[in-house]
Amino acid sequence: MMFDHSPTDVACSHSTAGIACSLANAGAMKADILVVDDTPENMRILCTLLNHQGHTVRKAINGEMALTAAKAAVPDLILLDIMMPNMSGYEVCQQLKADPLTASVPVIFLSALNETFDKVSAFKAGGADYISKPYNFEEVLARVNHHLALRLALKEIHQLNAELEQRVETRTRELEFANAKLLEVALYDPLTRLANRVLFMQKLEEALRATHKDSMRQLAVLFLDCDRFKVINDSLGHSVGDHLLLAITQRLQHCLPADATLARFGGDEFAILLPQIDQVEQAIAVTNSILRQIEPPFQIDTHEIFVSVSIGVVIGNGTYERAEHLMRDADTAMYRAKSTSKGRYCLFEIAMYAAALQRLELETALRRAIALEEFELYYQPIIDLQGGSISGFEALIRWRHPQKGSIPPSIFIPIAEETGLIVPIGNWVLEQACHQLCEWQQRFSHNLSMSVNVSARQFMHPGLIEQIDRLLATTSIAPSNLKLEITESAIMDNPHVAAITLQQLRDRQIQLSIDDFGTGYSSLSYLHSFPVNILKIDRSFIQNIDSQSNNLGLVPVIINIAKTMNMNVIAEGIETKIQLDQIKKLGCEFGQGYLFSKPLNASETIQLLSNKPRW
Ligand code: C2E
Ligand code: CA
Ligand code: CA
Numbered sequence: 001m002m003f004d005h006s007p008t009d010v011a012c013s014h015s016t017a018g019i020a021c022s023l024a025n026a027g028a029m030k031a032d033i034l035v036v037d038d039t040p041e042n043m044r045i046l047c048t049l050l051n052h053q054g055h056t057v058r059k060a061i062n063g064e065m066a067l068t069a070a071k072a073a074v075p076d077l078i079l080l081d082i083m084m085p086n087m088s089g090y091e092v093c094q095q096l097k098a099d100p101l102t103a104s105v106p107v108i109f110l111s112a113l114n115e116t117f118d119k120v121s122a123f124k125a126g127g128a129d130y131i132s133k134p135y136n137f138e139e140v141l142a143r144v145n146h147h148l149a150l151r152l153a154l155k156e157i158h159q160l161n162a163e164l165e166q167r168v169e170t171r172t173r174e175l176e177f178a179n180a181k182l183l184e185v186a187l188y189d190p191l192t193r194l195a196n197r198v199l200f201m202q203k204l205e206e207a208l209r210a211t212h213k214d215s216m217r218q219l220a221v222l223f224l225d226c227d228r229f230k231v232i233n234d235s236l237g238h239s240v241g242d243h244l245l246l247a248i249t250q251r252l253q254h255c256l257p258a259d260a261t262l263a264r265f266g267g268d269e270f271a272i273l274l275p276q277i278d279q280v281e282q283a284i285a286v287t288n289s290i291l292r293q294i295e296p297p298f299q300i301d302t303h304e305i306f307v308s309v310s311i312g313v314v315i316g317n318g319t320y321e322r323a324e325h326l327m328r329d330a331d332t333a334m335y336r337a338k339s340t341s342k343g344r345y346c347l348f349e350i351a352m353y354a355a356a357l358q359r360l361e362l363e364t365a366l367r368r369a370i371a372l373e374e375f376e377l378y379y380q381p382i383i384d385l386q387g388g389s390i391s392g393f394e395a396l397i398r399w400r401h402p403q404k405g406s407i408p409p410s411i412f413i414p415i416a417e418e419t420g421l422i423v424p425i426g427n428w429v430l431e432q433a434c435h436q437l438c439e440w441q442q443r444f445s446h447n448l449s450m451s452v453n454v455s456a457r458q459f460m461h462p463g464l465i466e467q468i469d470r471l472l473a474t475t476s477i478a479p480s481n482l483k484l485e486i487t488e489s490a491i492m493d494n495p496h497v498a499a500i501t502l503q504q505l506r507d508r509q510i511q512l513s514i515d516d517f518g519t520g521y522s523s524l525s526y527l528h529s530f531p532v533n534i535l536k537i538d539r540s541f542i543q544n545i546d547s548q549s550n551n552l553g554l555v556p557v558i559i560n561i562a563k564t565m566n567m568n569v570i571a572e573g574i575e576t577k578i579q580l581d582q583i584k585k586l587g588c589e590f591g592q593g594y595l596f597s598k599p600l601n602a603s604e605t606i607q608l609l610s611n612k613p614r615w
Pocket of ligand 3: 572
């Protein structure tokens with residue numbers, strides 16, 4: 001630094017106020033000044049004057065010397081005589097200005113009054129000012145100080161600018177970094193660092209646009225879901241779950257071509273985009289390679305874990321308008337893969353979309369069906385096989401869809417189960433059946449019983465017992481005449497909760513039947529520990545019975561077991577006299593089936609009861 005700041009200068013740097021401050025303090029500055037003059041007398045006067053001010057003064061007696069001195073150490077100011085031999089002051093000034101090193105040094109020309117001084121040439125050559133000889137000392141000092149202050153101010157401005165630029169650069173870098181971080185959070189999955197749903201959809205849209213431009217072009221989306229991942233997470237912990245997801249990610253990456261995008265959609269869902277394929281077979285090949293890769297067990301910590309995945313594959317071309325539609329279809333295909341057999345893939349077909357849509361329509365209609373009173377109960381008599389009379393009924397629900405007509409329970413009960421609508425629907429059935437029984441008991445016989453099907457979800461619902469208590473209080477039916485039919489899976493899916501409900505039912509003397517017996521878990525040891533009153537032998541066993549008694553299959557065994565466990569047996573689906581005779585011979589107490597009667601509506605049932613039929 002050429003300028004030696006006085007201590008007071010420090011406080012006012014780095015601001016515009018600082019520049020004004022420099023101007024005011026210029027007089028106190030010690031500067032390096034180069035004086036160029038070939039007249040010794042002039043030189044001496046100036047040097048003495050400037051030395052007195054505390055400046056360092058260097059002397060040059062011609063142009064060449066001046067240039068050499070200025071380049072050797074760049075001065076803060078140059079006082080330059082115009083008239084010199086060999087090289088004029090103008091020329092010296094021009095050369096100084098042409099050199100970037102010295103270009104910014106202010107040059108004040110010294111001119112004698114008798115010399116022909118050309119102000120225009122002086123400023124053209126790059127001079128900052130001029131001083132006339134003979135010197136007026138105050139004027140010389142004023143101009144020198146003025147230009148020194150200007151130079152200092154300029155330097156400070158340059159420095160401030162440089163600092164500002166530096167700061168802007170740093171901030172820009174920080175911002176870029178922050179932006180990159182934000183982008184990463186917005187577009188990538190934090191665990192696997194794979195693309196997330198947002199980024200995947202962007203890429204899919206891009207690929208889809210390409211198919212719109214080129215009708216021959218195809219893409220594929222693979223939607224992948226791990227089967228029973230929740231079980232792994234719940235039993236081994238989330239840390240193991242996370243490591244497993246990372247290991248799965250690695251294996252998936254092995255199977256993919258370079259242009260594929262692998263994304264994690266959260267949880268155990270992954271999506272793969274093959275942006276350009278020539279044939280369906282290409283997508284299937286990738287799918288098969290994924291299935292193969294996933295097959296060997298994963299070693300996570302000390303656990304050996306087998307993972308199976310279900311993959312939905314959809315081929316997209318220009319006929320798809322929107323990326324979401326591709327995802328919807330990939331999802332439908334994935335669910336189809338999951339429901340048919342675990343650990344496989346399914347290629348989307350348009351028929352699946354129709355089926356999914358139809359299901360959705362049904363679900364929507366089902367939500368309104370209770371309020372619109374579209375349900376009706378039918379009753380199928382259960383026959384006491386010894387006496388041949390009606391001992392009770394099984395209530396069977398019917399749905400009259402205003403447009404589609406009668407929809408069988410096998411279609412809508414599973415949907416009601418999945419959506420939870422089974423709870424209000426089941427409540428309605430129970431209510432209706434109990435009131436009907438109450439009415440028929442009063443009119444025909446107090447021994448009549450009513451069997452009501454209770455689905456697993458309804459059975460687990462805490463409101464069930466409450467509702468039963470209310471119904472028993474408001475109707476006069478004896479609890480032992482109410483029979484609930486549940487399947488084995490309703491108990492086995494959650495034995496602990498089931499045990500509590502079963503005990504509460506037993507406390508109330510309500511009868512419990514195991515429906516479709518023989519088709520489910522048939523865990524007899526388990527069954528033994530639950531308070532079950534009745535086994536209903538599944539229709540499929542009865543239907544196999546023909547005149548040959550060797551076709552009885554498991555039926556005799558089931559009946560024997562029931563007897564030793566002190567349970568009653570009902571044979572479902574008796575359609576022929578032969579079946580009835582065989583069943584009776586085996587000592588089965590109750591029967592139900594088309595041979596006696598199909599399920600009837602309420603008024604038909606009243607007619608049947610009035611006829612007092614015997615079989
Ligand atoms: P499920 O409990 O096994 O009911 C017996 C089914 O067998 C009834 O079909 C009945 O009509 C039919 N069936 C009776 N006898 C014969 C026969 O001799 N031959 C043949 N082929 N079939 C016979 P449905 O009414 O279509 O009910 C089907 C299933 O829907 C029921 O099977 C039950 O699981 C469910 N379901 C019906 N009503 C309800 C209900 O109110 N709540 C619940 N949760 N499920 C119900
Ligand atoms: Ca049943
Ligand atoms: Ca059944």
